[in-house]
Amino acid sequence: MSDPRLKNLLDGLADGSVQVVDLTQPLSETTPVLVLPDPFANTPHLSRKRLSRYDADGPAWAWDVLELGEHTGTHLDAPIHWITGKEGEDVASIPPARLVGPAVVIDRTAAVAEDPGYLLTVADLEAHEVEHGPIQPGSWVLFRTGWSARANDEAAFLNAGAEGPVTPGPDVEASRWLAEHPNVVGFGVETVGIDAGAAGGFDPGFPVHNFLLGAGRYGLTQLANLDALPASGALIVVAPLKLVDGTGSPSRVLAFVER
Amino acid sequence: MSDPRLKNLLDGLADGSVQVVDLTQPLSETTPVLVLPDPFANTPHLSRKRLSRYDADGPAWAWDVLELGEHTGTHLDAPIHWITGKEGEDVASIPPARLVGPAVVIDRTAAVAEDPGYLLTVADLEAHEVEHGPIQPGSWVLFRTGWSARANDEAAFLNAGAEGPVTPGPDVEASRWLAEHPNVVGFGVETVGIDAGAAGGFDPGFPVHNFLLGAGRYGLTQLANLDALPASGALIVVAPLKLVDGTGSPSRVLAFVER
Numbered sequence: 001m002s003d004p005r006l007k008n009l010l011d012g013l014a015d016g017s018v019q020v021v022d023l024t025q026p027l028s029e030t031t032p033v034l035v036l037p038d039p040f041a042n043t044p045h046l047s048r049k050r051l052s053r054y055d056a057d058g059p060a061w062a063w064d065v066l067e068l069g070e071h072t073g074t075h076l077d078a079p080i081h082w083i084t085g086k087e088g089e090d091v092a093s094i095p096p097a098r099l100v101g102p103a104v105v106i107d108r109t110a111a112v113a114e115d116p117g118y119l120l121t122v123a124d125l126e127a128h129e130v131e132h133g134p135i136q137p138g139s140w141v142l143f144r145t146g147w148s149a150r151a152n153d154e155a156a157f158l159n160a161g162a163e164g165p166v167t168p169g170p171d172v173e174a175s176r177w178l179a180e181h182p183n184v185v186g187f188g189v190e191t192v193g194i195d196a197g198a199a200g201g202f203d204p205g206f207p208v209h210n211f212l213l214g215a216g217r218y219g220l221t222q223l224a225n226l227d228a229l230p231a232s233g234a235l236i237v238v239a240p241l242k243l244v245d246g247t248g249s250p251s252r253v254l255a256f257v258e259r
Numbered sequence: 260m261s262d263p264r265l266k267n268l269l270d271g272l273a274d275g276s277v278q279v280v281d282l283t284q285p286l287s288e289t290t291p292v293l294v295l296p297d298p299f300a301n302t303p304h305l306s307r308k309r310l311s312r313y314d315a316d317g318p319a320w321a322w323d324v325l326e327l328g329e330h331t332g333t334h335l336d337a338p339i340h341w342i343t344g345k346e347g348e349d350v351a352s353i354p355p356a357r358l359v360g361p362a363v364v365i366d367r368t369a370a371v372a373e374d375p376g377y378l379l380t381v382a383d384l385e386a387h388e389v390e391h392g393p394i395q396p397g398s399w400v401l402f403r404t405g406w407s408a409r410a411n412d413e414a415a416f417l418n419a420g421a422e423g424p425v426t427p428g429p430d431v432e433a434s435r436w437l438a439e440h441p442n443v444v445g446f447g448v449e450t451v452g453i454d455a456g457a458a459g460g461f462d463p464g465f466p467v468h469n470f471l472l473g474a475g476r477y478g479l480t481q482l483a484n485l486d487a488l489p490a491s492g493a494l495i496v497v498a499p500l501k502l503v504d505g506t507g508s509p510s511r512v513l514a515f516v517e518r
């Protein structure tokens with residue numbers, strides 16, 4: 001190769017100066033899923049049926065069949081998931097180059113520890129650009145909240161009380177800002193959905209879904225290990241299944257980080 | 260960042276000198292699946308159930324539930340898929356760093372056009388190392404055959420006649436060579452499985468599964484666009500779902516290539 005860009009990366013992976021960080025939550029029967037109020041349809045938890053286990057149905061091999069929602073665990077929201085994006089891309093139509101890009105990590109872990117319903121603001125987003133530099137083209141903005149520590153306890157993860165779920169997310173103006181920023185390809189969170197728990201009562205309802213997917217951008221949920229990423233400088237690889245007509249997909253999400 | 264390795268890659272992606280190639284087949288109800296003879300269990304095709312479509316079940320959103328086998332479409336075989344690897348890793352336990360590495364592409368498209376049951380040999384593998392350099396640590400060896408051109412026609416893709424399926428794959432000695440090479444992490448193919456169609460009758464049966472998974476390496480199937488990769492120098496990202504106890508997983512597979 002005449003150009004050393006990839007060789008440098010391969011060398012960095014080989015010598016440990018570039019590390020692969022897994023931003024994905026484990027996927028199993030206990031993976032938390034969204035719960036919507038009546039009368040809306042709800043998604044099941046993952047379940048499996050056994051085909052064989054080194055037995056008469058397959059003496060040398062083991063394999064299962066999976067049932068799971070498109071929007072289960074660490075997953076991507078495609079534009080057609082929301083009515084504002086219904087003329088947009090399904091999962092399989094997303095250009096692969098948009099699945100790889102700079103990761104911008106906005107850390108509000110301390111604020112969310114104080115207030116689990118904390119709303120991310122335009123001031124937060126603008127302050128991040130002042131401190132860490134402008135958001136570069138093709139970026140995925142990741143909202144770090146520490147929420148992934150709750151992922152093994154569905155009740156704590158969904159955090160729903162009498163008045164509905166209390167989880168962090170962008171306010172209406174921050175949702176609009178993300179959707180209108182020319183360099184933001186996607187927005188990722190540690191929680192069960194890209195909107196705040198209270199966002200069904202916002203105007204418009206579910207503004208991240210409404211604005212971001214309507215603008216042809218992507219959502220990414222239930223991320224882990226965001227504390228292993230710098231505020232800027234990491235590269236994210238978002239890997240949904242190539243699901244034709246998919247409104248979303250369980251995904252593997254990896255990041256490359258320099259040590 | 261003091262080290263420019265990732266910045267160079269991000270710059271290359273931004274200026275087009277590094278491109279993202281999608282090695283994944285589209286996933287849908289028509290994705291071909293393996294067919295085993297009686298009395299063995301078989302995997303279903305992908306199917307979906309609708310949860311809502313911008314309707315009373317979800318006025319602003321659309322989403323579905325999926326049923327699919329672990330081993331459907333472009334997918335990874337984990338060590339526990341085979342009895343020889345049953346004490347090994349499930350999908351979720353694979354270290355993320357092993358999912359990213361050099362891609363080594365061995366092209367036998369011309370031979371397979373002549374003989375669809377063509378068997379890859381140790382001589383083929385050794386000749387590739389002589390011509391393109393030694394296989395580097397952490398490599399995924401990809402067997403390019405042109406078979407992906409059949410992927411939209413399940414009968415042509417499975418190519419089964421009265422004497423069983425006729426599809427290309429490694430012979431017994433090549434299977435052993437791959438499993439014993441210290442630098443081979445995984446082996447990928449364009450066909451429905453990592454073994455040749457005739458491999459059920461080899462000794463041992465299904466030698467790639469037997470040796471490779473038994474050695475703690477990984478299989479990767481139903482790849483597309485291998486003709487867009489150089490013989491060496493590309494980087495592959497293999498992205499299965501992080502499926503706990505998974506014997507395999509539908510996967511997104513991307514490659515970075517220099518232009």
Ligand SMILES: [Mn+2]
Nearest residue numbers: 071076077248
């Ligand atoms: Mn979703």
Ligand SMILES: [Mn+2]
Nearest residue numbers: 330335336507
């Ligand atoms: Mn398989």
